[in-house]
Amino acid sequence: MTAFNLQNGLLHAENVALRTIAQTHQTPTYVYSKAALTQTFARFQSGLLGHDHLICFAVKANPSLAILNLFARLGAGFDIVSGGELARVIAAGGDPKKVVFSGVGKSHAEIRAALEAGIFCFNVESANELQRIQQVAAEMGKTAPVSLRVNPNVDAKTHPYISTGLKNNKFGVAFEDALDLYKQAAQMPNIAVHGIDCHIGSQITELSPFQDALDKVLGLVDALAAENIHIQHIDVGGGVGITYDDETPPDFGTYTAAIMQKLSGRGVKVLFEPGRALVGNAGVLLTKVEYLKPGETKNFAIVDAAMNDLMRPALYDAYHNITTIAPSTAATQTYEVVGPVCESGDFLGHDRALAIEEGDYLAIHSAGAYGMSMASNYNTRARAAEVLVDGDQAHVIREREQITDLFKLERTLP
Ligand code: LLP
Numbered sequence: 001m002t003a004f005n006l007q008n009g010l011l012h013a014e015n016v017a018l019r020t021i022a023q024t025h026q027t028p029t030y031v032y033s034k035a036a037l038t039q040t041f042a043r044f045q046s047g048l049l050g051h052d053h054l055i056c057f058a059v060k061a062n063p064s065l066a067i068l069n070l071f072a073r074l075g076a077g078f079d080i081v082s083g084g085e086l087a088r089v090i091a092a093g094g095d096p097k098k099v100v101f102s103g104v105g106k107s108h109a110e111i112r113a114a115l116e117a118g119i120f121c122f123n124v125e126s127a128n129e130l131q132r133i134q135q136v137a138a139e140m141g142k143t144a145p146v147s148l149r150v151n152p153n154v155d156a157k158t159h160p161y162i163s164t165g166l167k168n169n170k171f172g173v174a175f176e177d178a179l180d181l182y183k184q185a186a187q188m189p190n191i192a193v194h195g196i197d198c199h200i201g202s203q204i205t206e207l208s209p210f211q212d213a214l215d216k217v218l219g220l221v222d223a224l225a226a227e228n229i230h231i232q233h234i235d236v237g238g239g240v241g242i243t244y245d246d247e248t249p250p251d252f253g254t255y256t257a258a259i260m261q262k263l264s265g266r267g268v269k270v271l272f273e274p275g276r277a278l279v280g281n282a283g284v285l286l287t288k289v290e291y292l293k294p295g296e297t298k299n300f301a302i303v304d305a306a307m308n309d310l311m312r313p314a315l316y317d318a319y320h321n322i323t324t325i326a327p328s329t330a331a332t333q334t335y336e337v338v339g340p341v342c343e344s345g346d347f348l349g350h351d352r353a354l355a356i357e358e359g360d361y362l363a364i365h366s367a368g369a370y371g372m373s374m375a376s377n378y379n380t381r382a383r384a385a386e387v388l389v390d391g392d393q394a395h396v397i398r399e400r401e402q403i404t405d406l407f408k409l410e411r412t413l414p
Pocket of ligand 1: 240316
């Protein structure tokens with residue numbers, strides 16, 4: 001059974017009809033499939049069995065406690081970028097000893113919390129951050145395990161999807177500076193050099209950028225060995241793309257084989273930080289058609305989900321497939337699928353052929369990654385509910401926000 005499948009014309013998540021979820025829990029609602037999450041994780045891992053590895057799910061892609069808990073049970077570690085994400089991982093039963101901490105702006109308090117929790121490694125993004133980690137670790141009488149996140153400056157001209165591995169962005173330590181900074185790190189009393197890390201971008205659909213980046217990283221690992229600095233793990237980051245429309249990203253087997261082939265004989269542990277690839281296609285956003293509004297040049301389908309629920313179309317002009325979830329007798333027409341938010345940029349899909357009437361439900365696909373995690377309360381809209389389907393059971397893993405929740409921390413002047 002595939003996670004999202006048609007049974008008697010009705011779109012199901014596993015064995016639960018999405019229409020039943022929409023009627024029971026209202027809309028907009030994110031719906032995830034446990035089978036999809038579990039199977040995707042297993043597929044990613046299958047090429048790594050027999051190798052010393054750790055799959056650190058990038059929490060930012062989907063920080064739901066239930067989903068983190070599921071991955072923790074499957075043996076995953078986590079890639080975090082804030083103290084908040086660390087707290088979530090711990091609350092979800094994740095093992096701090098399997099956590100790597102990335103991000104360019106780690107605060108004193110966040111470094112402290114990570115040292116207290118005993119994380120696996122800090123992915124250090126600058127010389128000043130390294131100094132700060134040394135200082136905090138010294139205050140606490142601890143030793144901080146570190147990797148430097150190196151920026152391999154992979155050529156964007158040939159690989160336009162890469163956005164974080166280039167010289168001109170804020171991430172990582174410049175490749176040319178890395179050797180010197182490692183030498184300094186090796187001398188610091190409260191720093192233990194454990195690994196090396198590199199993350200070159202997201203939604204990457206070709207293999208070669210990963211290979212090019214790893215080649216550069218391995219060159220550095222060899223240069224470090226010559227300086228008697230021995231790297232115990234290589235973190236190759238995340239970034240493997242998914243199919244939203246007609247993209248053809250490398251399948252997991254091809255991707256992991258390409259990585260492992262380059263690491264063969266080196267005796268290092270390998271870390272991965274996949275986010276989107278593990279959750280993106282394991283979730284949909286369910287929404288209801290509120291109004292059909294014919295226009296002079298375009299027909300609008302105004303739905304009850306909006307840019308505050310799923311920001312990717314408005315922010316990146318990203319494509320998400322949109323389908324009905326039940327048969328319809330309505331005539332097929334082309335619609336702009338838009339939300340109720342007061343911005344012209346509030347769209348979920350352009351020019352979509354749909355057979356719909358007011359009151360029908362739609363599924364916005366590939367919404368499991370960077371969907372709910374980027375949702376906001378813009379226009380004082382309560383954030384959506386989240387449901388995780390397991391077989392024929394639909395579990396609410398996050399209740400719909402109440403409007404009063406949205407202003408309960410606010411005060412008027414006396
Ligand atoms: N590791 C680091 C250090 C990262 O910065 C990221 C994502 C990941 C891992 C996971 O990357 P993934 O495997 O998911 O590609 N909001 C954007 C994506 C931003 C990704 C930021 N960093 C979107 O909706 O497309």
